[in-house]
Amino acid sequence: MxxxxxxxxxxxxxxxxxxxxxxxxxxxxxxxxxxxxxxxxxxxxxxxxxxxxxxxxxxxxxxxxxxxxxxxxxxxxxxxxxxxxxxxxxxxxxxxxxxxxxxxxxxxxxxxxxxxxxxxxxxxxxSISERTARASGGLVWDLDGNESATFRLQSPGISVCWHPKEVFKLMVAEKKGTIRFYDMVTQQAILSLESELLMSADWCLTNTIKVGGVSGSDWLIWDITRSSYPQEKRPAHIDKARLFRWSRANENLFATTGCPGKINTQLIIHHLGHPQPVAIGSVTVGSGLSWHRTLPLCVVGGDRKLCFWMTEM
Incomplete structure (x- = not known):
């Protein structure tokens, strides 16, 4: 931590x-x-x-x-x-x-x-796929605004992810700790992952078998070919973690943010090959987190500014 x-x-x-x-x-x-x-x-x-x-x-x-x-x-x-x-x-x-x-x-x-x-x-x-659908929580629409699928969730949906290499699959993470993958052709769940209460989850764009998330103050990593439970779990933030996002340039690089404190929000950039964080940042009442498409660079929103952190691969 x-x-x-x-x-x-x-x-x-x-x-x-x-x-x-x-x-x-x-x-x-x-x-x-x-x-x-x-x-x-x-x-x-x-x-x-x-x-x-x-x-x-x-x-x-x-x-x-x-x-x-x-x-x-x-x-x-x-x-x-x-x-x-x-x-x-x-x-x-x-x-x-x-x-x-x-x-x-x-x-x-x-x-x-x-x-x-x-x-x-x-x-x-x-949330949008390479093809024709968008999603929010347990509902999916086509681009004409017609509802095309409904998935009954057991708790609030906290993350929804499409993958450009798996365009007929949808990942939905629920707050209670369940992550399900749905086949959009049959509209059936085909795989599920489990953890404790989740705040955020993300599907790695550069490696389809990796899923990451944050629970409590920890980050979690799943390998969907090995187990429904996380293969790695490490403490990250002193207080609760808020967001998890994979780098789009490197499958081993990811970032997490903490829940906003009285003044600042903590950003930590992690690498699976290193025991210590690659970088730690702080944003005044920060919110949001995203990675550049090709650079090892992430951005967090703040009080009247955008803050960018560049890191090594």
Missing amino acids: QEDSSHSPSYTVPCDDFVHVVEFSPFSSGTPASLLAYGGNQYMVVGTCLFQEEDVEVEGVEFNVLRAFHHELRVDALAWSPESRLDRMPTIRTMARLLQADRTKKQNKKPTVTQITTHYNHGMQK
Whole structure:
């Protein structure tokens, strides 16, 4: 369990308001720059990021706002459509839906999901596959807005993941500690993983057999070919852990955040080959966590800024 000996971010980008969620696009934008979106209270911003590691003419980071959206409610989740590209922007239409889940406390009653708003142009979705579906909790829709599948959950859904190499499979993690994989053709559960209460889970994009998550103050790693229980479990945060995200550039690299404290949120970058953290950071009331598509670089939202940490592979 790590003490908070924080390192400063490698780069920062100022924002006009507090950032609740931030997400790099995992798909190529068609240009050297990466697409990035962030949102907070009644707003969402879509922009491009280019780092000095990608272009020697850039000093630090170059961030350009493409579009700002305004809403009546807070933005709590973002995910990118694979169709979102900059090299064919005039001809492409992408779609975003911001969803608000009404999680009832009554037993044996499914949560309902209400559509808040829809946007066209540079788009995000709560969770999207390479093909035609998006998901939130236990409900799945096609891109025309028609509900295509319903999965009954035993507790609140806390993470939903598609995998670009397993486009007909959906991973749903529940707060009680169960992670299920569903076959979208038969709409049946085909595999389940178990743990204690979960706060977050993620499916490794560079290795389909790896799943990671956080429970209590620990991070957990599953190998789905070996057991339904975690193969590795280590303490990470002094207080409870909040988020787990795999690097998109290295299958052994991942990051976790702690639950926000009175002032700061702790970020820890881990490597499965090293017993000690690769890096520890701290963000003022930080929220959200995402990795760059090709660089070993992650971002956390904060109080009127985005904080980026670059690390070694």
